[in-house]
Amino acid sequence: MPTDGPKNFNDVLPKGGFSGMFNVTGMPIELKVSYWIWLIGGLLGLLGGLLGLFGSMVLFAIAPGLAVVVLLLVLVALVVAAAQIVFAMKMKEGKEWARLALTVIAGISLILSIVGGAMANGQSNNWFSFVISLVATILMWLPNSQAWFKSLKSAV
Numbered sequence: 001m002p003t004d005g006p007k008n009f010n011d012v013l014p015k016g017g018f019s020g021m022f023n024v025t026g027m028p029i030e031l032k033v034s035y036w037i038w039l040i041g042g043l044l045g046l047l048g049g050l051l052g053l054f055g056s057m058v059l060f061a062i063a064p065g066l067a068v069v070v071l072l073l074v075l076v077a078l079v080v081a082a083a084q085i086v087f088a089m090k091m092k093e094g095k096e097w098a099r100l101a102l103t104v105i106a107g108i109s110l111i112l113s114i115v116g117g118a119m120a121n122g123q124s125n126n127w128f129s130f131v132i133s134l135v136a137t138i139l140m141w142l143p144n145s146q147a148w149f150k151s152l153k154s155a156v
Helices: 017-022 029-062 064-092 096-119 126-141 143-155
Strands: none
Touching: 017 064, 029 064, 029 126, 029 143, 064 096, 096 126, 096 143, 126 143
16 A cells, blocks of 8 residues: 555645646656656646536526536536546646546446446446546556656655
8 A cells, every 4th residue: 555645635736736737857758658658647637627517508498407417416526537637636746646546436437337338238438438537547557657656655
C-alpha cells in the first residue's frame, strides 16, 4: 500500500496549479502515455458531464422524477472525471496513492462495463472506455514506471 497518501486538502491539489499539466519532463514514455490517456479521458468526462447537465435540465420538463436520477448520475460522473484529472496530475508528480486511485477507477470502469452490458443485452459501449483505461493502468505498472516511482520515493 502506498505510504505517501495526502494528509490534507492541499496535498491533493496539483503542484504548480493546473498550468503545470503540460509538463511531463523526466517521466518514462509509458507513464507519459498513461498520463495523457487519463488526463484526456477526464477532460472528455467533464465535457460529457456538462452535456449531461443540459440534457437533464431538458428532461425535467418531460419526466421530473427521471430527471432527478439522471442529474444525480451526471453529478457523480462529473466528480469522478474531476477526480481522475487530479489523480492523473498527482500520479505525474510520483504519488503512488494517485496511481492506486487511478487503478481503482479502471476497476470501476470494468464493473460498469459488465453491468451496462448485462442491462443492454450485451450491447454496451463502455467496453471501449474500459479497454482504454486498462491500457493506461498497465502502463502505470510496467517495470520502467515502477522504477520511476521508486526513484522519486528514494530521492525524498
